[in-house]
Amino acid sequence: MPNTKKTKIVATLGPATSNKDIIRDMINAGVDVFRINFSHADYDDVKERIAMIRELNEELGIFTAILADLQGPKLRVGVMGGEVVVSPGDEIVFETGEPFEGDAERVYMNYQNFPRDVNPGERVLLDDGKLIFEILETDHKKKVKARVVQGGPLKSKKGVNLPNTNISLPALTEKDVKDALFAIGQQVDWIALSFVRYSQDLIDLQNLIRENSEHKIPIVAKIEKPEAVQNIDKIVSYCDGLMVARGDLGVEIPAQEVPLIQKKLVLRAKKARIPVIIATQMMETMITSLTPTRAEVNDVANSVMDGADAVMLSGETSVGNYPVQVIEKMSSILHSVEGSDLIKVPQEPPHIRTKRYITKSVCYHAALMANEIKAKAISTLTNSGYTAFQISAWRPSAHILVFTSNKRILTQLNLLWGVKAFYYDRFVSTDETIEDVNAIACKKGFLDVGDMLISLAAMPIKAKGMVNTLRVTEIETCSF
Template sequence: MLTNKKTKIVATLGPACSTREIIKDMIDAGVNVFRVNFSHADYEDVKEKINLIRGLNEEFGYTTAILGDLQGPKLRVGVMEEGVVVHDGDLITFTTAEDILGTAKKVFMKYQNFPNDVNPGERILLDDGKLIFEIVETDKKSEVIARVIQGGELKSKKGVNLPNTKISLPAMTEKDIADAIFAIGQNVDWIALSFVKTPRDLQDLQELIAEHSEYKIPIVAKIEMPEALENIDKIVAYCDALMVARGDLGVELPAHEVPLVQKELIRRAKTARIPVIVATQMMETMITSLTPTRAEVNDVANSVMDGADAVMLSGETATGNYPVQVIQKMTQIIEAVEDSPLIHVPQNTPQIKTKRFITKTICHHAATMANVIKAKAICTLTNSGYTAFQISAWRPNAHILVFTSNKRILTQLNLLWGVKSFMYSKDVSTDDTVTDINEIVKQKGFVQKGDFLINLAAMPIKDKGMVNTLRVSEIE
C-alpha cells in the first residue's frame, strides 16, 4: 500500500537495491524518485534499472520518477605511496607536470589549470576537509607549494576542494556530457547538475538537452560551492529545482554555517516556487544499523519543517544493509511532522505581470481558498505541469491531484511536494470533465459525499491553454 505522505523521498540506486522485489518494496514504503548517481554508473546496469522501474510503474500504476545526477568536475590527487603522512607546518609541492607516485614532499594534482587558478593564501582541502593546506606560492604553470595547516594520512585519488578559488573548469566535464546524452536518451524525468557556479553552467546543460531531445527535461541545480551562494538569485532563475548538497557544501564552507545556508536555500526555492531537495548524510547510521540516531531523526524532521519538497538518501539505499527499512523509517518521520502548524510558507503573492500571471494568481487563490473552505482536494488538468508546481509551492492542506494526457509529466511531477498525478486523456467539455474527474477522485477515496473540491482548468479544454478557471464543487 502506497503511503499518503506529501514530502517526497529520493533514493539512490546501487548494489543494495538492484532486484525487482527490493525496488518494489521501496516504492511501497515511500520512495517517489530514484536517483542514478553517474559517479558510479554502468550504462547497461542503469538501463536495466530504469526499465525495471518503468515496468513496475506500468504494472502497478506507480508514478515513480528517475533523476540522473551528473558527477561534475571532481578534482583529485594522483596515486600515493603506501602510508604517506604529512605534519602541520610541512611544505609540500603539488605538480601538474607529470603523473608521479605521491610522497610527503610531492603530489600529482590531476587538474591541469590548478597552478594558474590558485593564489597564495588560498586553501586546499583534501579528503572531505580532513587535511588542510595553505598555498605559499605558485609558478602559474605546473607547480604549487603549500604549507600543511592540518596534517594526517595522504591517501590515493582523494577529492580536492578549493573553497577560496574561482575554478576555471566548466560544470560539465566530457564525462558529464556523455552521461547527460545517455540520460536524455533514456528519457529521465530530471537531470541534476553538480558544482553549479553560474547561470551559464545551467544554460550549457539546457542547450545540450534541447539538442538531443524534443522534450524539456527539468534541471536540478546542486548547490555545493560558495560561488553558487553568491549567484543564487540568478541560478534560481535558470533552474527548475534546487538541491542542498550538504556533503561538499560542508567541506567548502565551515560545517557550522551549513544549517543556516540550508534554511536560506529552502526559503529562496519556496519564494521562487520551485522544488528543493535536501541531501547527504540524512540517515547515515542506517547504512549498517537498523536504528537511526536521534540527531538524524531530528535532521530529517527539521528539513521537512523547513519546507523541503524532498529528502534524499545516498549510501543508505545504494550500498546500505537496510534499503527498505530506511525508507520506512523516513516515511514515519515525515508523516509525524509534515502537517505541523509550525511550518510556514513565504507569503509573497504573484507580483510580476508575466504571461503566466493569471495562472499563478489562480493557483495561489486555489491553495488559499482550499484552506479556508477546508476543501479535501485541488484537482488540476494540465499539459505542461506548470499549475502543479505553483499549487505545490503554496503547501495547501488539500490533496493536490493532477490529471494529464502528457505521459512525460506524469512521473516528473512526483518530485513535487504533495502532488499525485493521474493519466487522463478525454477531450470533453469543461462541465463533463469536472464531473468525470470528481467521480474518479471519489472512487480513488480522496473525497466522499459532502466534501468540497476545487477544480482548475483551461477553457476551452481542447485548446490545452493556460489555466484560467477555478471552480468549487461539492461531492454528491
C-alpha cells in the same frame, strides 16, 4: 486510503539496490524518485535499473521518477603508494600532467589548471576537509608547493575542495556532456548539475538538452559552492529545482554556516515556486545500523519544517545494509511532522504581471481557499505541469491531484511536494471532464461523499490553454 505522504523521498541507486524486488519494496516503503549518481555509474547497469523502475511503474500503476545526477568538476588526488600520513608543518608538492603514484612529498592532482588557478595563501581541503593545506607557491605550469595545516592519512583518489579559489573549470565537464547525452537518450525525468556557480552553467546544459531531446528535461541546480549562494537569484531564474548539497557545501563554507544557508535556499526556492531537495548525511548511521540517531531524525524533520519538497538519501540506499528500512523510517518521520501548524511557507500572492499572471493568481487563491473551506483536494488539468509547480509551492493542506494526457510529465511531477499525478486523456466538456476527474479521485481514495473539491481548468477545455477557471464542488456521490 492511498499513501498520503506529501514530502518526497529521493533514493540513490547503487550496489545495495540492484535487485528488482528491493526496488519494489523501496517504492512501497515511500520512494518517489530514484537518483543515478554518475560519479559511479556504469551505463549497462544504469539501463538495467531504469528498465526495472519503468516495469515496476507499469505493474504498480505509479509514476516513480528518475533523476540523473552529473558529477561536475570533481577534483581528486591520484593513487598513493602505500600508507601516507602527513603532519602539520610538512611541505608537499601537488603536481599535474601524467598520473603517478604519490608519496609524502609529492602527490598527483587530476585538475590540469590547478597551478594556474591557485595563489599563495589559499587553502586546499582534502577528503571532505579532514586534511587542510595552505599554498606556499605555484609555478603556474605543473607544480604547486603547499604546507600541511591539518594532517592525517592522505588516501588515494580523495576529493579536493578549493574554497578560496576561482576555478576556471566549467560546471559541465567532458564527462558530464557524455553522461548527459546518455541520460537524455534514456529519457530521464530530471538532470541535476553539480557545482553550479553561475547561470551560464545551467544555460549550457539547457542548450545541450534542447539540441538532443524533443522533450524538455527539467534541471536541478546543486548548490555546493560559495559562488552559487552569492549568485542564487540568477541561478533560480535558469533552473527548475534546487538541491542543497550539504556535503561539499559544508566543506567549502564553514559547517556552522550551512544551517542558515539551507533555510535561505529553501525560502528562495519557495518564492520562485520550484522544488528544493535537501541532501547528504540525512540518515548516515543507517548505512550500518537499523536505528538512526536522534539528531538525524531531527535533521530530517527540520528539513520538512523548513519547507523542503524532498529529502534525499545517498550512501544509505546505494551501499547501505538496510535500503528498505531506511525508507520506512524516513517515511514515518515525514508523516509525523509534515501536517504541523508550525510549518510556515511564504504566502505572498504573485505580483509580477507576466503572461502567466492569471494562472499564478488562480493557483494561489485555490491554495488559500482550499485551506479556508477545508477542501479535501485540489484537482488540476495540465499539459505542461506548470499549475502543479504553482499549487505545490503554496503548500495547501488539501491533496494536489494533477490530471494530464502528457505522459512525459507524469513521472517528472513526482518530485513535487504533495503532487499525485494521473493519466487522463478525455478532454470533452468542462462538466464531463470534472465528473471524470472526481470519479478517479474517489476511486483512488482521495475523496469521499461530503468532501469539498476545488477544480482548476483552462476554458475551453479542448484548447489546453492556461488555467483560468476555479470551481468548487461538494462530492454528492462517489460512484465510479
